[in-house]
Amino acid sequence: MSSPPTEGTFRERVLALVARIPPGRVMTYGQLALLAGQPGAARQAGYVMNALMDGDSGLPWQRVINAQGRVSTHKLGFGDLQEGLLRAEGVEFGASGRCDLARWQWWPGGEAHSPPTRLR
DNA sequence: AGTTTGACCTACG
DNA sequence: TCGTAGGCCAAAC
Numbered sequence: 001m002s003s004p005p006t007e008g009t010f011r012e013r014v015l016a017l018v019a020r021i022p023p024g025r026v027m028t029y030g031q032l033a034l035l036a037g038q039p040g041a042a043r044q045a046g047y048v049m050n051a052l053m054d055g056d057s058g059l060p061w062q063r064v065i066n067a068q069g070r071v072s073t074h075k076l077g078f079g080d081l082q083e084g085l086l087r088a089e090g091v092e093f094g095a096s097g098r099c100d101l102a103r104w105q106w107w108p109g110g111e112a113h114s115p116p117t118r119l120r
Numbered sequence: 121a122g123t124t125t126g127a128c129c130t131a132c133g
Numbered sequence: 134t135c136g137t138a139g140g141c142c143a144a145a146c
Contacts, residue, residue: 010143029128033142042128044143049127051144064127072127082127096134 010036011048017108018049021063024090025106026099028067035108046072062086063106069098 007013013036021027029049030042038044045064052061053076062085066072071082083093093099 033128038142040129040140041142043126043141044128046127047125047142047144053127061127066127067129074127076127078127 010038010041010044011051013037014045014048015052015057015059018059018061018064020108021060021106023060023063024104026063026065026086026091026101026104027106028065028101030067031105031107032064042067050076063089065099067101069101071097 008016014032017027017032017035028042029045030039032045033039033041036045049061049064052059062082065082065086071080071086073082074080083097086099087093091099091104
């Protein structure tokens with residue numbers, strides 16, 4: 001029991017996870033790969049996300065960032081769009097464009113795992 | 121089938 | 134803190 005999902009392709013599993021990210025929360029590429037049953041396949045999670053830009057998938061792609069707590073879309077010519085969207089949802093970024101993952105990263109399943117304690 | 125690509129990650133200096 | 138180097142593995146060509 002409690003086995004990792006093994007249904008569908010890696011891409012399907014990643015997209016399913018992205019669709020479940022609540023507003024104002026974020027997940028990392030490595031985290032998506034881990035929960036998709038492929039630890040270490042963080043780059044592929046990013047590859048899947050890049051495919052979303054091809055068309056409107058309706059998924060909250062903006063809530064996926066890297067393990068450093070920063071957005072990775074600024075290199076693609078999207079400017080600060082992703083960071084702006086996340087800020088609009090309440091995610092706070094520091095002066096160096098970084099956010100505290102310990103506070104904003106979301107883990108599916110049970111909220112009893114990593115509670116944000118208090119939002120102050 | 122083999123090669124190349126990447127919205128990455130971790131380690132090191 | 135920033136830049137560089139190597140590793141990682143699914144999907145595209």
